[in-house]
Amino acid sequence: MSNFVKAASLREVKPGTGLQVHVQGKDIAIFNVDGTIYATDDRCSHADAPLSDGEIEGCEVECPLHGARFDLRTGENLTPPAWEPVQTYEVKLDGDEIYIAT
Ligand code: FES
Structure with missing residues (x-):
């Protein structure tokens, strides 16, 4: 069963942006x-x-x-030079709080 951990508040990550958070010893991009x-x-x-510094276009990050x-x-990796995907995490919102499954 997934273990959801509070990672950030919604107001910290404006639409069209990314944010780096540290959850249980991992660097995760929201x-x-x-x-x-x-x-x-x-x-x-x-x-x-760090992909959190990348440009977002639609549902893709560069x-x-x-x-x-x-x-x-x-x-999924869509273009070179990346040949491997990156791990994704399940996300849950509770009001203004963002939770990530680790
Ligand atoms: S480090 Fe991301 S494409 Fe090279």
Whole structure:
């Protein structure tokens, strides 16, 4: 069974932006896509750049270092130079609070 942990408040991550949080020893990126929250590992599968600093377009994020794109819903790598997906996490909202399943 998933263990949900409070990760941030909704007001900390404005629509169209990402935020790095630390949850149980992991760096996790939280993204706000028009009010829907997604969470992935905050480490690009290519060379470890923080995806929370990337540009969001639709449900995709572009890595700030070399431009690989990932689907925020699934973590799937969509373009090179990333050849591996990134892990995603289940998200739950409770009022203004964002919880992530670890
Ligand atoms: S570190 Fe992300 S594409 Fe290279």
